[in-house]
Amino acid sequence: MTEESGNKWVLMVTAQTPTNIAVIKYWGKRDEKLILPINDSISVTLDPSHLCTTTSVAVSPDFTHDRMWLNGKEISLSGGRFQNCLREIRSRASEVEDDEKGIKITKKDWEKLHVHIASYNNFPTAAGLASSAAGFACLVFSLAKLMNLKEDQSKLSAIARQGSGSACRSLYGGFVKWIMGKEENGSDSMAVQLADENHWDDLVIIIAVVSSRQKETSSTSGMLETVETSMLIQHRAKEVVPKRIIQMEEAIKNRDFPSFAHLACADSNQFHAVCLDTTPPIFYMNDTSHRIISCVEKWNRSEGTPQVAYTFDAGPNAVLISHNRKTAAHLLQRLLFYFPPNSDTDLNSYVIGDKTILQDAGIQDMKDVEALAPPPEIKDNIPTHKYKGDVSYFICTRPGRGPVLLTDGSQALLDPKTGLPK
DSSP states (O other): OOOGGGOOOOEEEEEEEEOEEEEEOOOOEEETTTTEESSOEEEEEBOTTTSEEEEEEEEETTOOSOEEEETTEEEOOOSHHHHHHHHHHHHHOOOEEETTTTEEEOTTGGGTOEEEEEEEESSOTTSSSOHHHHHHHHHHHHHHHHTTOOOOHHHHHHHHTTTOGGGGGGGSSSEEEEEOOOOTTOTTOEEEEEEOTTTTTTOEEEEEESOOSOOSSOHHHHHHHHHHHOSHHHHIIIIIHHHHHHHHHHHHHTTOHHHHHHHHHHHHHHHHHHHHTSSSOOOOOOHHHHHHHHHHHHHHHHHSSOSEEEEOOSSSOEEEEESSHHHHHHHHHHHHHHSOOOTTOOHHHHEEEOTHHHHHTTOOSHHHHHTOOOOTTSOTTSOOOOOTTSSOEEEEEOBOOOOEEOOOGGGOSBOTTTOSBO
């Protein structure tokens, strides 16, 4: 390590990584330590301008130990998952030279240098919106850039997988498949891109954030209990998912929305059925989740062909995928009719993300929400219930790109001089 005229130095990289939502679910591991799944899964990467993790990683000879801050608060890096990712990346580090700062770091130097990591999610952590997926993917991607790794995205995805299983799918944009792999050491369990975000750019995604609270049963312990106690899980992994993976790949390739919707809804429902089949049963969805399913199912049936697909991860939040903008506008009208905000809520903070969908729906303010007519699929003689305040807010988004480096220094989360949070 060299230092220009004895100056102290900090080398830093900042990256942004999207989250993803599985349309064919990952649930259950064959190896807890290496995070190897019992089935393949397929996901859609969400637009990082609406849902993402930003991470800055820095290295300096002055750092005495590895440190990490998440959403402004320092957290411990002693957990096995962080350590696995750090160890795997350090072992693959290459030489780094920065002529401007007079820095040269050899492969050997990386073994004794310490890093500072600051990470920020622009959405609730641990609420069933795949925050750990975006977080570990961003950690691995940014450290790989800092330490000049030569591995491709698939190889990096196998490292991110050891932090959080679904993180491997956030190393790509568009539509991504996590191949479960067969090797005991997990070397062939990695993500591959099926199609990029421009392949099917008609799709519009609305997320109903039913609760941003941390879930009662974490995905890690939930999976463990399911694999140990559910009779259905083995049937799902061996018989059901392999067929669905083939069908979903075909539906994505052909942009076949009816097949895509049927598979996504069926797989989400089966995943939650497996959770219910666990001892003790795991309840990730709540009454509001079920009402959203009912609203979508009634509409799809009345139209004779699916308008919207729904999918729920390990939490009550609904991810609703519309096959185009026009349908998304009709969906938002229905959602605001059934789930209007509390009287004191500002519409601007109730519908976030891509607000042009609100304009398409003809909604400018709360008066427009109050004036919404009941959806045509509701029979005239059945009184309609409204569930004011049952949804915290809606996020309008779309399929998006994979991780990127941020070169604008103002977006860095660490101070370039001290390597401490700004």
